[in-house]
Amino acid sequence: xxxxxxxxxxxxxxxxTMFLIPITENEVEKIAKALKDKxxxxxxxxxDCVVKQCITQLKxxxxxxxxxxxxxxxxxxxxxIAKVVPEHKxxxxxxxxxxxxxxxxxxFSKLLEKLVYNRLRAFIEGNAVLSExxxxxxxxxxTETALQTFIQSTQEAIEKKLNPNGIFLDLxxxxxxxxxxxxxxxxxxYGIRGVxxxxxxxxxxxxxxxxxxxxxxxxxxxxxxxxxxxxxxQ
Numbered sequence: 233x234x235x236x237x238x239x240x241x242x243x244x245x246x247x248x249t250m251f252l253i254p255i256t257e258n259e260v261e262k263i264a265k266a267l268k269d270k271x272x273x274x275x276x277x278x279x280d281c282v283v284k285q286c287i288t289q290l291k292x293x294x295x296x297x298x299x300x301x302x303x304x305x306x307x308x309x310x311x312x313i314a315k316v317v318p319e320h321k322x323x324x325x326x327x328x329x330x331x332x333x334x335x336x337x338x339x340f341s342k343l344l345e346k347l348v349y350n351r352l353r354a355f356i357e358g359n360a361v362l363s364e365x366x367x368x369x370x371x372x373x374x375t376e377t378a379l380q381t382f383i384q385s386t387q388e389a390i391e392k393k394l395n396p397n398g399i400f401l402d403l404x405x406x407x408x409x410x411x412x413x414x415x416x417x418x419x420x421x422y423g424i425r426g427v428x429x430x431x432x433x434x435x436x437x438x439x440x441x442x443x444x445x446x447x448x449x450x451x452x453x454x455x456x457x458x459x460x461x462x463x464x465x466q
Contacts, residue, residue, distance in 0.1 A: 245421050246422050246423035252348065252351055257292055260287070261287050263343055273336070274337050274341070279339070298343075301431070311340055311344065312438060313439075314440070316441050319334050348431070355424075409462055439459070442458070443455040
């Protein structure tokens with residue numbers, strides 16, 4: 233990674249390097265059985281509940297496929313296709329701005345994501361990669377702990393006769409505009425390098441999506457599939 237880019241991101245390089253340990257059949261089975269009994273399905277029309285019920289027969293071939301993915305640093309293209317379902321949030325239902333896009337992935341994609349997520353989280357938490365100031369998406373941390381920390385620091389500043397100020401930012405559609413290049417550079421700095429970084433690059437690149445809507449007169453309608461150039465699935 234260029235020095236100029238490192239300086240721009242202001243990230244301290246980790247001396248540790250992550251290694252994606254092989255996946256076991258028991259691990260695949262355990263994660264599959266923890267799935268919710270959802271009848272909704274991704275583009276392959278295979279519901280989570282079906283895979284959950286058949287995981288004893290599926291765990292061996294899935295384990296072989298998943299390990300091949302980790303070893304090669306390639307995320308299968310067929311698992312990169314998301315079916316986007318608009319979910320109504322508020323206001324008039326005919327206003328497109330009042331909907332939130334929910335990306336429904338293949339259950340096989342979700343299993344592989346969970347397996348890699350567990351390894352990534354173990355590496356990050358085990359090596360204290362993230363700042364203690366980050367409260368989102370972390371074990372034992374939440375919006376409540378972030379609020380408690382903010383209140384405590386504010387009270388301490390007032391007691392010291394200081395004038396505390398706060399800047400609050402609400403990033404609209406942050407997932408949709410996330411730069412893959414910046415994300416991969418940060419992962420490299422955190423210690424996700426080599427084949428592991430290539431795997432995440434493969435996972436982020438060439439993702440595709442289509443939109444499915446339920447119309448009153450024509451039933452379920454699906455759009456054409458297009459590639460995503462920015463952002464990640466929630």
